[in-house]
Amino acid sequence: MSIICAQNISFRYANKPVINDVSFTLDEARIVAVIGPNGSGKTTLLKILNATLFPNTGQMFIERRDTRHWSRQEIAQTVAIVPQESPAIFSFFAEEIVMMGRFPHLQSWAFENKKDYRIAHEAMTKTDSLSFAHCRFNELSTGERQRVLIARALAQEPKILLLDESTVFLDLKHQAQFLSLLRELNREQHLTVIFVTHDVNLAAQNADQILLLYSGEKYAIGTPADVLTAQNIKEVYDVDVGIDQNPYDGSTRVTLLT
Amino acid sequence: MLQISALLLLLFVMLSLAALCLGAIHIAPSDVVRAIVCALSGQMSAPSEEELILFSVRLPRILFAGIVGASLSLGGVVFQALLRNPLADPYVLGISGGSALGAIIGIVLGASSLYLGVPFLAFSGALITVFLVFIVAGGPRGVLLDNSLLLAGVVVNSFFSAAILFALSIVNSMELHSISFWLMGDLSRVALKEIAVAALCLVACCAILCMQARKLNLMVQGEETALQLGVNVRATKYILLIVTSLITSVAVSLAGIIGFVGIMVPHMMRLVFGSDHRLLMPAAALFGASFLVVADTLARIVIAPAELPVGVITALCGAPYFIFLMRRKGRD
Numbered sequence: 001m002s003i004i005c006a007q008n009i010s011f012r013y014a015n016k017p018v019i020n021d022v023s024f025t026l027d028e029a030r031i032v033a034v035i036g037p038n039g040s041g042k043t044t045l046l047k048i049l050n051a052t053l054f055p056n057t058g059q060m061f062i063e064r065r066d067t068r069h070w071s072r073q074e075i076a077q078t079v080a081i082v083p084q085e086s087p088a089i090f091s092f093f094a095e096e097i098v099m100m101g102r103f104p105h106l107q108s109w110a111f112e113n114k115k116d117y118r119i120a121h122e123a124m125t126k127t128d129s130l131s132f133a134h135c136r137f138n139e140l141s142t143g144e145r146q147r148v149l150i151a152r153a154l155a156q157e158p159k160i161l162l163l164d165e166s167t168v169f170l171d172l173k174h175q176a177q178f179l180s181l182l183r184e185l186n187r188e189q190h191l192t193v194i195f196v197t198h199d200v201n202l203a204a205q206n207a208d209q210i211l212l213l214y215s216g217e218k219y220a221i222g223t224p225a226d227v228l229t230a231q232n233i234k235e236v237y238d239v240d241v242g243i244d245q246n247p248y249d250g251s252t253r254v255t256l257l258t
Numbered sequence: 259m260l261q262i263s264a265l266l267l268l269l270f271v272m273l274s275l276a277a278l279c280l281g282a283i284h285i286a287p288s289d290v291v292r293a294i295v296c297a298l299s300g301q302m303s304a305p306s307e308e309e310l311i312l313f314s315v316r317l318p319r320i321l322f323a324g325i326v327g328a329s330l331s332l333g334g335v336v337f338q339a340l341l342r343n344p345l346a347d348p349y350v351l352g353i354s355g356g357s358a359l360g361a362i363i364g365i366v367l368g369a370s371s372l373y374l375g376v377p378f379l380a381f382s383g384a385l386i387t388v389f390l391v392f393i394v395a396g397g398p399r400g401v402l403l404d405n406s407l408l409l410a411g412v413v414v415n416s417f418f419s420a421a422i423l424f425a426l427s428i429v430n431s432m433e434l435h436s437i438s439f440w441l442m443g444d445l446s447r448v449a450l451k452e453i454a455v456a457a458l459c460l461v462a463c464c465a466i467l468c469m470q471a472r473k474l475n476l477m478v479q480g481e482e483t484a485l486q487l488g489v490n491v492r493a494t495k496y497i498l499l500i501v502t503s504l505i506t507s508v509a510v511s512l513a514g515i516i517g518f519v520g521i522m523v524p525h526m527m528r529l530v531f532g533s534d535h536r537l538l539m540p541a542a543a544l545f546g547a548s549f550l551v552v553a554d555t556l557a558r559i560v561i562a563p564a565e566l567p568v569g570v571i572t573a574l575c576g577a578p579y580f581i582f583l584m585r586r587k588g589r590d
Binding site: 050052071072073075076077080081083086087088089090091092093096097100101103104106111156 | 476
């Protein structure tokens with residue numbers, strides 16, 4: 001069943017078009033990678049997906065309902081995003097940051113109860129961030145902050161998880177942990193994952209589907225093998241690549257030829 | 259949270275009792291307690307001179323100091339969080355400049371003789387200024403942008419400072435005295451009726467603000483983050499800005515411009531209790547009340563029987579304490 005459906009969406013900042021007549025449908029419980037050169041509209045697409053931006057023309061449907069008709073709280077219960085960075089002005093504890101993910105599930109004046117603490121702590125265990133629950137968020141390293149933000153998104157208990165370059169600051173061990181966590185959540189809780197990345201091989205290894213954007217337009221969508229062809233990449237990125245099969249997991253492998 | 263609030267409330271009550279004893283005429287604590295017990299149990303005989311001082315001079319003033327201190331501290335907490343700027347204070351949207359100009363116009367035109375003439379003009383000045391700042395800072399599609407809010411506030415404030423300096427250079431010396439007292443904050447000239455209005459306003463606004471505390475925690479993380487986590491950012495921002503401007507304006511119009519409380523108390527409370535606004539807001543309100551009561555008592559007794567403007571005391575004690583806290587935190 002389709003959980004996300006974009007119908008001819010276009011978006012422009014002031015007079016600069018960013019997304020131009022993009023349509024696609026994504027099924028539930030898929031892992032989807034969004035790739036494309038800088039400025040191709042990837043992050044904007046994520047913002048339209050979580051209804052912080054609305055398309056100027058066209059419609060974005062989540063669970064067959066136009067995002068314009070969702071309340072903020074309903075959206076936050078369904079879609080969570082892990083941003084690239086989060087500014088920290090006043091110091092909060094990492095645990096408090098994760099607990100903010102419980103906001104859409106609570107009355108605005110209520111204090112969190114035991115269940116909320118349990119969910120937050122589980123999320124922190126999954127991202128290996130429980131050890132610094134009582135550290136100040138702004139004193140953590142970038143990678144540690146990233147893990148806290150991932151835990152916050154998990155604490156929202158979303159059906160759709162959006163990731164904006166979330167693996168960039170993670171070390172190898174935590175990248176591996178995080179990717180297997182995503183697959184586990186996808187398999188067991190039918191979480192739909194949409195991640196933006198510049199790493200085409202990461203996309204090829206982990207995604208069921210790849211959406212390739214090129215200057216605001218949908219250039220291709222399909223399985224990694226269909227989308228990641230030498231010709232597509234030459235046209236979109238203007239680089240020469242060699243394509244073969246990864247001997248370890250059989251996924252498509254892209255090698256830069258320089 | 260409740261325990262901490264209760265402790266701070268106790269602190270406020272104790273300090274208020276101490277403040278009742280102190281003054282140009284010293285009244286023994288036992289007499290104060292006896293007078294209060296008598297008054298509460300309704301056994302008021304003909305009031306003695308001491309009781310008169312207690313109930314018609316000191317008590318209203320102490321209550322008023324508490325209300326103003328709480329309002330300004332709460333205003334500081336909200337503006338710092340909302341504008342995500344640790345240097346914001348309750349006057350950041352130009353409320354000080356606007357109300358000062360209103361008050362000065364009132365004093366020069368002789369509104370002092372009218373009941374509530376000067377406070378009314380100061381209040382109008384404050385609200386008009388906030389409105390102006392909103393219009394100046396309004397971005398496309400009615401979005402209020404943080405930086406333009408700050409900038410607009412600074413610009414409007416400095417414009418009004420010029421107007422105030424101009425007014426100061428043309429008034430006579432009697433008016434100059436009352437204007438300068440107003441500009442430095444003065445808690446001495448207020449009647450019970452105004453205190454009741456200010457108290458009601460504070461309680462109502464405080465309740466509304468505390469209801470938004472969780473949302474404010476999320477707003478501090480950035481507006482986009484708050485939006486993603488399910489906060490209706492635009493509505494929340496307008497509610498917070500309007501309610502906070504309102505309590506600040508009420509406090510300023512009755513008490514004049516008392517500096518430092520609104521920027522310092524929130525920081526002190528953050529250093530002690532952390533950044534969760536559900537705790538921070540009640541704590542700042544209660545501690546701000548205690549702080550201003552102490553400052554005003556000092557203002558009354560330092561050069562008794564003459565008095566200092568309370569703003570002098572808040573700045574004199576506030577700045578060094580603030581530096582101490584900052585240095586201590588830096589060492590940890």
